[in-house]
Amino acid sequence: MGYLGLALGALVVALVPSLWRAFVFLTWRPYQVTRTFRKQGVNGPEYRFWSGSIQDIRSMTKAAKEIEMDVDSHDIVPRVLPHYTKWISQYGGTFLYWFGAQPRLCITDTEQIKQVLSNKFGFFTKSTPNPSILALLGRFGLVLTEGSEWFRHRRVVSPAFTMDKLKMMTKRMADCTLSMLDCWNGLIVQAEGQQTAIEVNKQFQELTADVISHSAFGSSYMEGKEIFLAQKELQKIGLATILDIDIPGYKYLPTRRNRQKWKLERKVRNSLVRIIQSRLNSKHLGYGNDLLGLMMESAEKQEGLGMDMDEIIDECKTFFFAGHETTSHLLTWTMFLLSTNQEWQDRLREEVVRECGTEIPNADNLSKCKLVTMVLFETLRLYCPVIRMFRKAAKDMNLGGLVVPKGTTLSLPIAIIHRSKELWGDDANRFNPLRFKNGITKAAKHPNALLAFSIGPRACVGQNFALLEAKMVTALILQRFSFSLSPEYKHKPADMLTLQPQSGLPIVLKPLEI
Numbered sequence: 001m002g003y004l005g006l007a008l009g010a011l012v013v014a015l016v017p018s019l020w021r022a023f024v025f026l027t028w029r030p031y032q033v034t035r036t037f038r039k040q041g042v043n044g045p046e047y048r049f050w051s052g053s054i055q056d057i058r059s060m061t062k063a064a065k066e067i068e069m070d071v072d073s074h075d076i077v078p079r080v081l082p083h084y085t086k087w088i089s090q091y092g093g094t095f096l097y098w099f100g101a102q103p104r105l106c107i108t109d110t111e112q113i114k115q116v117l118s119n120k121f122g123f124f125t126k127s128t129p130n131p132s133i134l135a136l137l138g139r140f141g142l143v144l145t146e147g148s149e150w151f152r153h154r155r156v157v158s159p160a161f162t163m164d165k166l167k168m169m170t171k172r173m174a175d176c177t178l179s180m181l182d183c184w185n186g187l188i189v190q191a192e193g194q195q196t197a198i199e200v201n202k203q204f205q206e207l208t209a210d211v212i213s214h215s216a217f218g219s220s221y222m223e224g225k226e227i228f229l230a231q232k233e234l235q236k237i238g239l240a241t242i243l244d245i246d247i248p249g250y251k252y253l254p255t256r257r258n259r260q261k262w263k264l265e266r267k268v269r270n271s272l273v274r275i276i277q278s279r280l281n282s283k284h285l286g287y288g289n290d291l292l293g294l295m296m297e298s299a300e301k302q303e304g305l306g307m308d309m310d311e312i313i314d315e316c317k318t319f320f321f322a323g324h325e326t327t328s329h330l331l332t333w334t335m336f337l338l339s340t341n342q343e344w345q346d347r348l349r350e351e352v353v354r355e356c357g358t359e360i361p362n363a364d365n366l367s368k369c370k371l372v373t374m375v376l377f378e379t380l381r382l383y384c385p386v387i388r389m390f391r392k393a394a395k396d397m398n399l400g401g402l403v404v405p406k407g408t409t410l411s412l413p414i415a416i417i418h419r420s421k422e423l424w425g426d427d428a429n430r431f432n433p434l435r436f437k438n439g440i441t442k443a444a445k446h447p448n449a450l451l452a453f454s455i456g457p458r459a460c461v462g463q464n465f466a467l468l469e470a471k472m473v474t475a476l477i478l479q480r481f482s483f484s485l486s487p488e489y490k491h492k493p494a495d496m497l498t499l500q501p502q503s504g505l506p507i508v509l510k511p512l513e514i
């Protein structure tokens with residue numbers, strides 16, 4: 001006994017607070033949260049110690065990956081959110097499940113969702129992302145900051161996205177697209193009259209990375225491309241770890257994956273530091289009229305809004321990831337829908353030729369292409385690149401009569417809201433762009449039913465950029481090619497952080513005389 005006993009005793013005493021916290025976190029709180037919701041009639045799968053519902057999510061998601069859908073079916077939910085499909089059928093539209101010991105409440109009521117997204121007081125914060133997503137977007141970027149920090153960043157970033165600034169970027173968008181279309185022509189010539197399919201999802205990812213590299217970094221776009229490649233690798237790591245429970249301290253261990261992540265993070269950071277530093281060095285010439293320049297100028301002009309190097313770096317990471325990945329998938333799904341709805345492809349081509357002729361379109365004549373806009377909105381409804389959003393209750397909250405305890409994560413499943421028959425009518429699962437003929441707010445029973453860019457103060461700052469780019473690319477393609485789906489295509493929409501076709505989108509293109 002003696003010293004050994006004393007040492008053991010001291011160890012137990014030292015460990016008691018940690019053990020108590022672990023007990024509360026892993027057992028007591030799940031029990032209490034479950035009880036609070038059960039009393040209010042909200043049910044869901046049982047909490048399992050430590051892993052919560054993760055094993056169920058894993059096995060359902062794995063099985064759903066095997067489902068191949070009919071190309072005319074747009075009901076992607078059983079494939080991309082199979083656990084939600086199951087739990088909604090068992091427990092209704094509001095249910096509680098567990099991401100490890102973290103309670104997640106799924107809500108599908110549009111008024112409750114609006115209440116969460118419109119909250120101006122920061123009572124529903126972004127939930128803590130996993131370390132790989134953090135590496136992709138940056139801790140200090142607009143997507144992840146909160147409170148007064150977010151407010152300051154938003155004021156700095158917003159002026160770079162006004163319509164007059166975006167108009168200046170349309171030529172760059174057109175130039176990048178035309179160079180991709182030249183490559184397509186080259187591939188068609190090479191095929192010597194044989195029908196050839198081009199995998200456009202990959203092409204659009206490269207194109208939108210090219211556009212954001214030019215738009216964000218101007219003449220330094222080649223370095224921007226390197227960032228793109230490193231971010232693609234980081235995204236793969238993010239995807240592989242998306243269902244991992246966050247173990248405290250694990251992110252600091254030199255595992256193979258962590259070491260690879262650190263290396264990529266360093267590469268992205270070094271490239272960005274070089275680009276930003278060269279702007280600072282030539283400050284006397286002006287910061288430039290690309291996104292980075294406009295942001296640096298805005299930070300300098302508005303008193304008290306200055307940003308340090310780390311903040312600018314993270315904002316660039318955010319632009320880069322948020323700005324190209326989502327837009328590329330919007331283009332991919334638009335091509336898919338126009339390939340499977342040839343009459344709409346013809347109508348759109350007629351409209352583009354009527355409004356823009358065979359010239360390179362500009363922001364003004366693109367804004368007259370109403371049918372193109374409707375098709376883009378309908379694509380964003382059926383194949384929204386972001387299929388759900390999360391928020392965390394920063395304090396006990398009341399959501400239209402439902403008490404939500406502090407710390408609960410709210411899951412807002414956009415893909416489900418976008419196909420609710422109650423909101424969109426009986427044809428909710430059908431492609432019908434005309435539902436948007438009177439604009440977004442009149443397309444469904446609730447004015448905020450389209451959530452593709454989110455709503456409220458934290459709605460997407462880049463939505464006009466994305467729509468302008470998507471219109472430009474679609475118009476240039478329609479002017480030059482007719483297209484159809486390759487028989488090789490397998491309709492397997494998959495959530496890989498953003499919604500994309502699991503094995504790409506091969507499209508057969510036929511050049512048109514212009």
Ligand code: HEM
Binds near residue numbers: 327390460
């Ligand atoms: C089709 C294309 C796009 C879609 C569907 C989309 C979707 C979204 C969504 C749903 C959010 C809200 C996320 C949340 O609150 O959890 C968001 C936020 C954001 N998006 Fe986009 N986005 C697109 C294009 C872009 C582009 C082109 C940029 C920049 C160049 C951009 C930059 C941002 C930023 C910075 C935020 C955070 C805004 C804030 O919290 O204040 N996005 N986007």
